[in-house]
Amino acid sequence: MTQDIIHFDKVVKRFGDLTVLNNLDFSVKRGEKVSIIGPSGSGKSTVLRILMTLEGIEGGKVTVDDEPLWHEQAADGTLKAASEAHLRKMRAKLGMVFQHFNLFPHMSVMRNITEAPVKVLGLSKAEARQRGEELLDLVGLADQAQKYPGQLSGGQKQRVGIARALAMRPSILLFDEPTSALDPELVGEVLNVIGKLADEHDLTMLLVTHEMRFAREISDRVCFFDRGKIREEGTPEELFTDPSEERTREFLSAVLDG
């Protein structure tokens, strides 16, 4: 067992003619908190979506927990495309928090959180409900369990989104710009919850964000993506205070001014 819980090995991803990831190498250690920053269209979301198995890959190999994600061992030892059963097994290791929350609007907050644990993990309703209550408490929404998503503010919705992902007990949690669809005054409450998670849990966290100050605070490592490649990476101090690449400097000066 290696130290890396996530490993991208020369991964290629195309949309039609557009090559979004071009031989990407990238890895994340167990328990590490990694922020991904970079200009729009550079492939940040794509990396998360490949991990969450929402997008397939065209070349290379992705490993999660030392097992290939998009491939599986055939009987004769060669690798073949992953079956749905394999994907389901792998997916259980990951949870994702979406930019637009993607809550189920027809289910109460509690049902949003308990539906998958009951149906997928096979928890009893009582167990799932108890875990749901703990999680709602964690995200500060203990009193909103019976509301519907339509009755919540954006920040509350996103906190439910985080609780829903945690309810599946993933070992890796992916965040795709969790605050960029929020009104500025609601951003803080969501970042607080994420910060608490980062401090208190040994979860591996992979976070795409435009909140530079926040990325700096919580990350062990920051990766700067540009055109489907990692241009530069390092500790937040290295990257934010003394970037070595011209491109990184440009990007940082643009977003920190804006």
Place this chain on the structure above:
Amino acid sequence: MTQDIIHFDKVVKRFGDLTVLNNLDFSVKRGEKVSIIGPSGSGKSTVLRILMTLEGIEGGKVTVDDEPLWHEQAADGTLKAASEAHLRKMRAKLGMVFQHFNLFPHMSVMRNITEAPVKVLGLSKAEARQRGEELLDLVGLADQAQKYPGQLSGGQKQRVGIARALAMRPSILLFDEPTSALDPELVGEVLNVIGKLADEHDLTMLLVTHEMRFAREISDRVCFFDRGKIREEGTPEELFTDPSEERTREFLSAVLDG
């Protein structure tokens, strides 16, 4: 004939329960260039829209060119609500440039400019076209006459908007935030054209804007609006360098920092 071309006398404007203008007194001299500044919702657009007869008033009196705008003299000498014919006559004195340009998307640039002179003023097509060419030249778009608005950039659209308003030969030109829907790099070209107009023509100009530097450059007078009243007015120097009201100071410091 008084000096004032525009005169608001205790004008009241309501939207349902909301009183937007509350006994507003306000006047503009012939040939004067006046900028209106103020926080969002303070009634700036409403003043222009009342002048352009896009909104009626609930009380008081508006005079343009010494004639009541929203009223007319009945046979017995009393004032009654203006007829459509009266409004049409009065409207001919005014032109308006809109925030969102409001060009006619189904007409070429030239037709946008010539349609009203032909249909409303009764110019011949050839006359209208010649005037259109002069105006397009003025706004620097002589070579774009045959394009459709959909093919133009925001700054070009707004310059067509200005040419269209001028084609009706108004004596008063109203601008409602003419640059606030534009990408920052396109603002300059529009302000240039407006500046040129201010310098070279004896047009009366009334301009709602958030471009403080520009307001300062071109205006004879700046009015600070707050909650449907003029809080403070004066020459640009007076108002920008030494506002007497606390509220004005606050507003200016907020917008000049932003």
Place this chain on the structure above:
Amino acid sequence: ASLAEIQESGTVRIAVANEIPYGYVDPTGEALGAGPDVAKAIMETLGVENIEWVTTNFSSLIPGLQADRFDMVAAEMAILPDRCQQVLFSEPNSSYGEGLLVASGNPKDIHAYEDFAQNPDLRVAIMAGADQLEMMQELGVDEANLVTIAANADAISTVSTGRADAYAATSLTASGLASQSDAVEVAGAFTDPIIGGEEVRSWGGFTFASGNEELRDAVNAALADFKQTDAWAETLSGYGFTQADLDGSSARTTEELCASS
């Protein structure tokens, strides 16, 4: 149009209901049948060169006349008192008895209209607007067992598929339809219905809009002459009318038929 207008323009509009052999139009547009053939001869006598044939549903014939969509109907429509109140009839051109079209082999063993009154399980088809409806009602047939079809041509399908057990029509219609398909036949050993103590026989004539007496009188005069000729007898027997039918056609006058009952 009035007689004068028709003779002036040289064109008359005559309707048929697409019933073989009374009056029908073949796919080439040629009108044939007992009604049209006699009408052609009459129009020739009246000096009208041009006939515009109109095909319409049987139930639209009277409304069509009233709405002036045509000048005359040559469908051998039965002369009945009710109808006489709506339109004008010429003197009878033909007479015919009743018949029944049944599925091949006559599986339900039907031989008379009275059978439908006695056996409530039998369903009988009639054409919309045709006089068989009145007969069935007189005989006490349950309304629920009547299947009203829009045109004669639908009868074969209706009967052969069992949607109705028989189609009640004139004997000529029934035999005409039977000759078109192997799936149907004319009910054998048929006894004519007896209504009001008399065997039913129908007299068919030409029909005109009320108020157009001139045209009717002119047609009547020409018809009376034509019925004396061999051509008339040949025409009708060519379409399957029997000698009894031919003889019967002069047994009643329209006045009697309109007044009866």
Place this chain on the structure above:
Amino acid sequence: MHWTEYFGPLSEGAWVTIQLTGYSTILGAILAFAAGIGRLSPNLGVRSLAIAYIEVFRGTSLLVQLFWLYFALPLAGMAIGVDLRLPPIVAGVLALSLNIGAYGAEVVRGAIQSVHKDQHEAARALNFSPRQTLWNVTIPQAVPEMMPSFGNLAVQNLKDTALVSLISLGDLAFRAEQIRNFTQDSTTIYSMLLVTYFGMALVLTALMRTLEFYAGRWRTARS
């Protein structure tokens, strides 16, 4: 009769169907504009008339309308001493266009209302009269908006023409019935009929698409 012999009478019927579709679609479009614009009129009388027309013709069955015009209207005319005996072709075209016009009116109204209020304000600032605004600004922008729905309505109208065969108008469906009358060859005749209508609908759809393209050229003009 061999099935190839059906082509003659069927093509005569098809021509009648095409004419019916053409006339009633054009007349229907005119009615749609009149009623759609009328529904938005500030004049209460005009507006009520338009609403009544739209509701009555959308609310009743086309076949009922057709029968009413053909069978009942002459009697109504007689009762008031006016000759309202419409020839079948007129009754047919009228029923079809009144019906499609009522549906089209809602399309016209929707499209007119979808034109942004900004456009009305710009027109007002340029001193266009309400009528000029309607014809020079609103309608030209609304037309491309209506075209897809009009395309559907035109096909609907083509299909509806089959109903006129029931008032003895010699259209495609009527001719087919006539042939079946003779040959009892239902399978062949109805198959040919279905395919012919389908073909005509495809052509009509293509035609409407072309029209849609031309009506909305300015919308596709992008830099």
Place this chain on the structure above:
Amino acid sequence: MLFGYEWDLSSPLAFAISILPILLTGLVVTIQAATLGFAVALVLGLVWAVLKAVPSPFISWPAKVVTEFIRDTPLLVQLFFLYYVLPEYGIVLPAFMTGALALGIQYSAYTAEVYRGGLEAVGTDQREAARALNLSPARTFTHIIVPQAIPRIIPAMGNYLVSIMKDVPILSVVTVLEVLNVAKIVGDRTFDYLIPLSMVGGIYLILTLVASAGVRLLDSWLPKQGIPLK
């Protein structure tokens, strides 16, 4: 006399009143045919929608052609086809059944689109969220997609029910005694079409105005986000 009811020709009003019960018997048939046809359209439309959504073009393409064909050909001709052609292949349905089937087939082409639109309106983000939570495809469909699609589908379906009702008179050509056919027969017998046909128009107007109002009411009652489960 029709269906055991006599009519009274003494005055137009008496005539109208006396034939109202007759027309109402026809109206019952109209409503029955519309309901049955609607049921067929709901089921068959779902079949089309599913077939058209199958990834294999060998299945989806024929389904698309067939529904386009159904949609582009007149109900009247389809009705004739079913009524006269099916028996030649040994399938004899009563006229009423044939009529309801024809209505159902014609409208299935439209309801298929309603299903498709309703399902597609539930965005991909909902599917992705379900996938990220490892919910099975079947469960995603039944518990995530369908409950959110239903409120969009129901009002559109309601409008088609109203349309079907207006097409029922076409069934009169194959001897179904719906309200128009009944009025027509009364007209054939009394030679007065004006009153029966005008009454049918009035009955229809009331029926569709009420039904459309019902659909609008239903629409306003439905939750906009989805039907909450339990």
